[in-house]
Every structure is written in structure tokens, then in C-alpha cells.
Amino acid sequence: MAIEHDKAWPEQLRVSADRRTLNVRFADGRSCELEAELLRVRSPSAEVQGHSPDQRVTVAGKADVTISNVLPVGNYAVRLVFDDGHDTGIFTWKFLSETGETKDEVWAGYIAELAEKGLSRTA
Structure with a gap:
């Protein structure tokens, strides 16, 4: 069965104690852990x-x-x-749902992009 990301509705959003992960549980029973770093670097903001x-x-x-x-x-x-200080991204339920489902691919693409540009995850 295909996931209807447009209809994804979170029952719970919780930031982990160390503030490095957003835990999302959807009404359809799915859940995901989204790292703060991933959300920050893929922010849907115009910035x-x-x-x-x-x-x-x-x-x-x-x-x-x-x-x-x-x-x-x-x-x-x-x-x-x-x-x-970044605070301009609006993270829709659809965005969170899709990112949760494709997290491994998104991470891999991000790491490859950093390497291609000679950049690092650390400062």
C-alpha cells in the first residue's frame, strides 16, 4: 500500500532530551526519528x-x-x-512524512554533496 504523504497526520512530535532528534509518530502507525542536523540542512526554507x-x-x-x-x-x-539561529523553515506534515520514509537516501545524497563540494559536517 502506498503512503499518502499529503494525508500524513502526526499524533505526536517530541524532541529528544539531548535536542538532537525529532521523534514523529503518525496517525497511520508509522513513526520516525529525524536528526536535527538532517532537518537543518534540508530545511524547506528559502534560505x-x-x-x-x-x-x-x-x-x-x-x-x-x-x-x-x-x-x-x-x-x-x-x-x-x-x-x-535558523528559524524560517516551515516543516509540513507531508515534508516530515516523506523525509522519514526516504531518510537513508536523503542522508546519502547530503554526504555525497558535501564530499563533492569539499565540505564537512563539522565546522
């Missing part, structure tokens, strides 16, 4: 994604970033505030 694919920025040096706050945005998303 990271740009206004077109060729404007997307590779964000390096965020291995130690943590989530400072989770703020509701209507009934469709949250705004994550990171300890490096």
Missing part, C-alpha cells in the same frame, strides 16, 4: 532551498546543531527553531 533548484544551498558544519523550539503553524506544519 536553504532558494527560490529554484539551482539556488539551493549546501549547508555544512551542522553536525552539532540542536532543536531549540517547535512552534505550531496552523494545523499543517511546525516551525523548527535551531540553536544556530
